[in-house]
Amino acid sequence: MTYDQPAFDDHMSTVDFEVARRPHITVNNEVCRSCRTTDCVYACPAKLFVPTSDGGILFNYEQCFECGTCYQVCSGQGALSWTYPDGGHGVAFRKG
């Protein structure tokens, strides 16, 4: 996005993930394209929601903190399908 992107990648590279095969969160771009607030783009602390040129959202579940912020701020009915990763997968904080 901007010049600070590498710095944020450095942030995320400090976090351990046991990435699961199953994407535990998926977005429905049919709904996202009609969204005018895109709260998720700003609020997701892992910066996983990236706006695309056609007004949709590009989402990658792999570095998710599983915090729940996206489903708290999302106002689009059915835009998010949200679950926890299966046991033992996902983020593993060491210094929380």
Place this chain on the structure above:
Amino acid sequence: MPEHAGPGTTSTVVAATPQRAVDVVVVGAGPAGSAAALEVARAGHSVVLLERGPYPGSKNVYGGVVYGRVLDELVPRWWEQMPVQRWVTRRSTMIMTPTQALTVDFRTQAWAGPPYNGATAHRSDLDGWLAGLAEKEGAVLVPSTVATGLLRDTAGAIVGVRTDRPDGDLTAKVVIACDGVNSFLAKEAGMFAGKPTGHVTLGVKETLRLPRSVIDERFGVAGQDGVDIEILGCTRGIPGGGFVYTNLDSLSVGVVVDPHGLAGKRLRPEELVADLKRHPAIEPLVRGGELLEYSAHLIPEGGYDTMPELVGDGFLVAGDAAAMCLAAGIWLEGVNFALGAGMYAGRAAVDALKVGDTSKTGLASYRRMLDESFVLADHRKLRRVPGLVLGQRMQESYPAMLCDLAQGLFHVDNPQPKPGLLKLVRRTLKRHGIRTRDVVSDALTGVRSFG
């Protein structure tokens, strides 16, 4: 079709026999869950402690201090074994604008030795230690396992949980939900029916490595003494606050904000942390720190009025799952409330098992013990404070006004004579557009709540 935990999960009706796999299932090996499992195991009942992460604490993040006094009831001389980073002997509250900072800084050596007051810790250490205590008493910790839903009998009573293990249904006489801030199990059980939801804030944190001696010098402490700084006015008007606290050879710095406020200001949480780290009052403290870990978590900050029902048939809710974080301005606590609630939930389950009645009636002692202790007494008393603290005046107007007031007080404007204090106050209030009646009203809310 595999099942997963999340919003909108549904219960599975099973033909429950009086024979259950275990007496109690505790979901979530955080402070609430481990305290509950410890009390149940100690009383000689079978208890399984489920944890969805690979180890306790792997999904957990917190914002500063563990107040351990309630542990006196669980572990004699707990301070000799708890995995502590530093004992907090300096507690500061800082209010700031982009160029100013006004700090109330308290220190006491009374908190530097037994029986101590607050400590900083890493959650993977702390939660692992607590779960280990429960295991030593006979609780069975099952990590890497998600409770994906509830099992109910035909009458609707909760009789166990479904997990994501093969043949993962686990029946129990009591289920204690300590599954954290998103509390999907309590929602599935209907405990939030009619309650306001969504009162969560987002905490983001950086843990920065610095040599122990550098931290000692910068924060003016020695040995294992440590510092906790809570900050107001560092979130560009988005409701929230900030913090800096010392670990042994690292600092943790972060902000807590209303996640709904970020998009409107086109700001991201890590930008607010970067802001805070650049502030002239904070930069000299964190300078040169190497990022060890970036982390984030939701915090249930709504207080008493946003808590769910706490007792159901065969079901108890404790900790963050029951919105038990206390975010009341000068007090920011959560782990201690989780420990207390978990302990009482465990005791209530034991009471119910003893008389063979694990219905809502049989488990009612949980609510009574909470009511009679700090857990609900503090929350009831301070129920109006989250609204006050997260309001616009407390977030923006007052910090700026107080910083300017201090600057007016200490700025020597010779040859002008010093202004009278009342005149200075009136002038500063006016400059910030703050009406006296709002100050009086907020002061009254404060006095009524804190008094």
